[in-house]
Amino acid sequence: MKSKGSQRWWKLDNAAKIFPSSTSRHNSKVFRFVCELQENVDPQILQAALDQTVERFPIYRSVMKRGLFWYYLEDSTLRARVRSEDLPPCFPIYPSIRRGLLFRVLYYKKRIILEVYHALTDGAGALQFLRTLVCAYLLARFPDAFVPPYPTVLPDASEWQKQADSFQKYYEKPAGRRLYLPGNAYRMRGSRLPKNHLAVLEGQIPLAKALCCARERGITLTELMTAVLIRAIHERMSLRDMKKPVVISIPVNLRSYFPSKSARNFFATIQVSYDFSRQEDSLDAVAAHVRETFQSNLTKEYLRARINTLCALEHSIPLRLVPLPVKDIVLRIANLLAMRGVTSSFSNVGKVSMPPPMERMIRRFSVLTCAGVLQACACSYGESYVVSFAGPFREHEVERTFFRELAGLGLEIVLTTNFPSEGEVN
Amino acid sequence: MRYCEACHISIEGSIEYCPLCQSRLSGEPEEDSYPILLPGRKPYRLVVRILAMITIIAAVVCAVVNLSLPQDGWWSLFVMAGLASAWLSLGMTIRRRRNPMKAALWHLGLVSVLLLLWDWFTGRRGWSIHFVLPVFYSCMQFAVAIAAWVLRLRPSDYMLYLLLCVLAGFLPLILLFCGLLQIMYPSAVCGGISVIFLAALLLFRGSALKNELARRLHL
Numbered sequence: 001m002k003s004k005g006s007q008r009w010w011k012l013d014n015a016a017k018i019f020p021s022s023t024s025r026h027n028s029k030v031f032r033f034v035c036e037l038q039e040n041v042d043p044q045i046l047q048a049a050l051d052q053t054v055e056r057f058p059i060y061r062s063v064m065k066r067g068l069f070w071y072y073l074e075d076s077t078l079r080a081r082v083r084s085e086d087l088p089p090c091f092p093i094y095p096s097i098r099r100g101l102l103f104r105v106l107y108y109k110k111r112i113i114l115e116v117y118h119a120l121t122d123g124a125g126a127l128q129f130l131r132t133l134v135c136a137y138l139l140a141r142f143p144d145a146f147v148p149p150y151p152t153v154l155p156d157a158s159e160w161q162k163q164a165d166s167f168q169k170y171y172e173k174p175a176g177r178r179l180y181l182p183g184n185a186y187r188m189r190g191s192r193l194p195k196n197h198l199a200v201l202e203g204q205i206p207l208a209k210a211l212c213c214a215r216e217r218g219i220t221l222t223e224l225m226t227a228v229l230i231r232a233i234h235e236r237m238s239l240r241d242m243k244k245p246v247v248i249s250i251p252v253n254l255r256s257y258f259p260s261k262s263a264r265n266f267f268a269t270i271q272v273s274y275d276f277s278r279q280e281d282s283l284d285a286v287a288a289h290v291r292e293t294f295q296s297n298l299t300k301e302y303l304r305a306r307i308n309t310l311c312a313l314e315h316s317i318p319l320r321l322v323p324l325p326v327k328d329i330v331l332r333i334a335n336l337l338a339m340r341g342v343t344s345s346f347s348n349v350g351k352v353s354m355p356p357p358m359e360r361m362i363r364r365f366s367v368l369t370c371a372g373v374l375q376a377c378a379c380s381y382g383e384s385y386v387v388s389f390a391g392p393f394r395e396h397e398v399e400r401t402f403f404r405e406l407a408g409l410g411l412e413i414v415l416t417t418n419f420p421s422e423g424e425v426n
Numbered sequence: 427m428r429y430c431e432a433c434h435i436s437i438e439g440s441i442e443y444c445p446l447c448q449s450r451l452s453g454e455p456e457e458d459s460y461p462i463l464l465p466g467r468k469p470y471r472l473v474v475r476i477l478a479m480i481t482i483i484a485a486v487v488c489a490v491v492n493l494s495l496p497q498d499g500w501w502s503l504f505v506m507a508g509l510a511s512a513w514l515s516l517g518m519t520i521r522r523r524r525n526p527m528k529a530a531l532w533h534l535g536l537v538s539v540l541l542l543l544w545d546w547f548t549g550r551r552g553w554s555i556h557f558v559l560p561v562f563y564s565c566m567q568f569a570v571a572i573a574a575w576v577l578r579l580r581p582s583d584y585m586l587y588l589l590l591c592v593l594a595g596f597l598p599l600i601l602l603f604c605g606l607l608q609i610m611y612p613s614a615v616c617g618g619i620s621v622i623f624l625a626a627l628l629l630f631r632g633s634a635l636k637n638e639l640a641r642r643l644h645l
Contacts, residue, residue: 007582009641036459065582067642074582074641085461098524108461200460201445203435320645400433400446407434414427414436417445418460 008075010059014167014311015265016119020064020071020094021328022335025196026392027372028092029118033130034111036363041107042141046082049136050105054080056154057129057263059163063099064119066324071119073102082107089198089390089418090370093117105133110363112137118265123349123367123377124253125263128155131354138358151355157261166260170304171311182341185247185273186237188374190393200390201399202366204414205406207385213409217284219291222348222378225387226250227287229346229376230274232402234281245275249345257303268306270297271342283405344398345371349379374398428453474520481509507547511540527579527587530570534594537562556609560598560616566591567623581634586642589627589635595620 012020023029054060060080062073078101085108093102094117102120106113112134116126131153139150155162193199214224226248233246254266272293274286296302313319322330352365359382366386367377374391389399403413428437428451430444437444440455485506492502518536522529538559545554570591574584599617601607627635 007580007637011644065641067644069643069645072641072644077580086463088463089460097521109457109459111459396446403435403446404433412436414438415445416438416459417441419441419445 008058009065010062010073010163011165012071012073012119013165013262013265014171014314015122015267017070017314018331018335019117019119021331023092023094024372025092026192028090028196028370030090030093030115031118031123031126031367031369031377032090033114033116033123033126034366034368035114035130035134036365037110037112038361038363040109041112041137043082043084043107045140046105046107046112046133046137049133049140050080050082052136053129053133056132057162058159059120059263060103060129061101062120064094064102064117069320069322069324069327071324073120076101080105084108085111085113088196089200089368090115091196094119103129121263122253122265122267123251123347124255124267125265127349127352127367128153128263131352134362135355135358138361142361145361146357151357153355155261157263161261162263164260164262165264166254166258166262166266167307167311169260170254170258170307171315172308173315174305174308174312182247182338184244185341185343186233186241186244187340187343188233188236188393188398190395192392193394198368198370198390198392198418199394199396200368200388200418201396201403202368202386202388202416203403203406204364204416205385205387205411207380207383209411210385210406213411217287219287220294221385222250222346223287223290223294225348225376225378226272226346227283227290228402228405229344229398230272230286230290231281231283232398232405233343234276235401236397237276242276245273246343247271247273247341249342251345251347252298252303253350254303254307257300268303268310269345270294270302270306339372342373344374344376346376346378349377352379352381354381376402428455470520477516478513481513485509507544511544514540526573526577527570527584530566530573531587531590534563534566534591538594552608555598555601556607557612560612563591563595563598564616564619567595567619571623581631582638582641585631585635585638588623589638592620592623592627595623 019029058075059073061076061078063076063078065072065074080101080103082105085106087106093100093104093115102117103126104115106115112130114126114130114133116129121129135151135153139146210221210224214221217224219227230246230248237246249269249271251267251269254260254268255262260266270293272290274289279285279289319327347369349367354362362381364384364386365379365381366388367379368388368390369375369377370390372392374389374393376387376389378385378387380386389396389402403415407413428439428441429435430437430447430449430451432447432449433444435444435446436453437451438456439458439460442451443449444451485502488502488505492498492500514536515533518532519529522532541554541558541562545552567588570584570588574588595616598607598613599620602610602613602617607613
């Protein structure tokens with residue numbers, strides 16, 4: 001802290017601006033990264049590693065505050081404490097009665113768990129934090145296993161680069177305003193689990209075999225998984241439901257398209273829509289359609305247009321002048337409308353890498369998110385590709401069809417769940 | 427590792443039935459990857475519920491007695507309004523319990539409204555705007571300033587709330603200048619205190635105040 005008067009603060013980035021208003025009990029906007037080690041986690045060493053890591057990412061020390069027009073992040077003196085996992089996955093972080101940090105670090109047996117409120121950062125940003133944390137933990141836990149130069153995963157980025165809002169950098173005013181309402185997509189329904197419980201199913205798949213399966217069809221792994229997911233959702237639809245398309249929203253890490261080292265949000269979403277009343281339901285047909293959508297949408301021009309649309313709202317003067325309580329209501333309604341156009345989402349965080357000497361100490365990484373509906377996330381580490389489903393429902397028909405179809409493709413799947421071993425959660 | 431013959435999928439943990447198709451699993455159980463979570467308890471919930479029940483019983487008893495003895499007028503309405511006011515205040519305190527400054531500010535607003543309503547419905551004698559509100563606003567400024575000092579809060583945690591309390595202290599002064607008041611000295615004293623507080627804020631915490639406003643008002 002420089003002086004009492006000049007406390008640091010940050011405006012929310014463009015993507016984050018909608019999150020505080022649209023967070024609800026069922027939709028905590030919290031996502032979780034898990035790093036599973038080969039042996040049990042030592043909480044004291046983890047705490048020391050966490051202290052070190054937070055030093056490197058000052059924005060993780062911030063708390064959320066309400067201004068007259070917008071929410072903002074403000075530096076705090078709170079210290080992040082590691083806790084034994086004592087909450088359901090992706091338990092709400094903000095708003096809470098006690099003003100707290102916007103992330104938490106938990107541990108359970110062999111797992112180090114990082115849960116982050118989406119307003120703070122996106123998957124890629126949080127992964128940067130977790131990798132730094134795990135790296136610091138392993139260095140302290142096995143001091144003899146490493147020789148200088150000690151491995152590091154810290155990005156070559158200045159503090160300024162890490163805190164930058166990259167949306168602002170790549171925004172240019174669009175020529176015409178394009179505000180459109182999404183069409184209605186098929187929405188999954190079912191009986192919900194009580195409270196804020198989230199049912200998690202993680203399926204570990206051998207990466208090489210999965211890649212083979214995808215390449216045989218001439219598509220990427222993400223495209224294959226999206227196609228299988230669309231088909232799995234189709235299984236539970238009635239004929240009446242099929243009047244509406246299945247729309248899968250896919251977050252895209254914009255850092256891969258626009259140079260940025262931001263540790264904050266920098267993503268956009270593309271949507272794959274599949275209409276089973278008009279299109280065939282074979283895997284090949286769905287996969288071909290998914291591939292087509294990916295290829296036309298994953299271009300710099302298309303994504304730039306997405307950034308411009310996303311940022312245009314934030315830059316419109318009349319909207320900016322609306323006081324926050326009113327904005328809360330408007331953004332909440334806008335979010336509900338946008339959600340009507342999406343069936344589910346599939347976010348692939350991609351390949352997680354750790355320095356080679358550490359690779360054998362880590363069993364796997366996985367990721368999951370809570371967004372009010374059934375969602376799938378995936379990441380790969382070493383030889384394993386983990387697809388995680390997280391949803392608020394008691395039924396798991398989509399997951400069953402999804403994993404059975406993958407098993408049918410000849411992939412060996414290892415499932416992990418958080419369902420209790422006896423009886424139901426109630 | 428356990429195995430589901432129907433799904434051809436292996437399953438980690440000690441779960442007995444397949445999470446996908448609920449058929450019985452074969453193979454040896456292992457330790458679970460997730461903890462078994464018991465539902466958390468909310469310790470104060472029962473206390474609040476008991477208080478609510480007592481309140482309802484008290485209100486009903488008053489109403490019944492009032493109806494049985496009609497010659498006394500409608501005094502039970504005052505009891506009920508009093509209980510409702512107390513509950514509003516209690517609810518607000520519980521909601522804002524982690525942020526005393528915010529709780530104080532919300533109380534400032536709530537108590538002002540309640541005082542005006544009580545004054546209005548008990549004969550419009552104007553005791554609220556003449557005496558109670560000026561005294562209340564003066565006390566609130568001292569209370570918030572002292573609390574901030576004792577709790578060693580950082581400027582960002584008290585500045586806005588203190589500023590708003592000080593500005594509230596100017597309200598009686600405005601009424602005074604509009605000629606709406608017959609008795610002047612409580613409002614004049616309250617306004618004076620507010621001016622002194624505002625001057626002190628600007629002189630000694632000016633830059634912190636400016637920073638706080640820049641944060642809170644950014645577009």
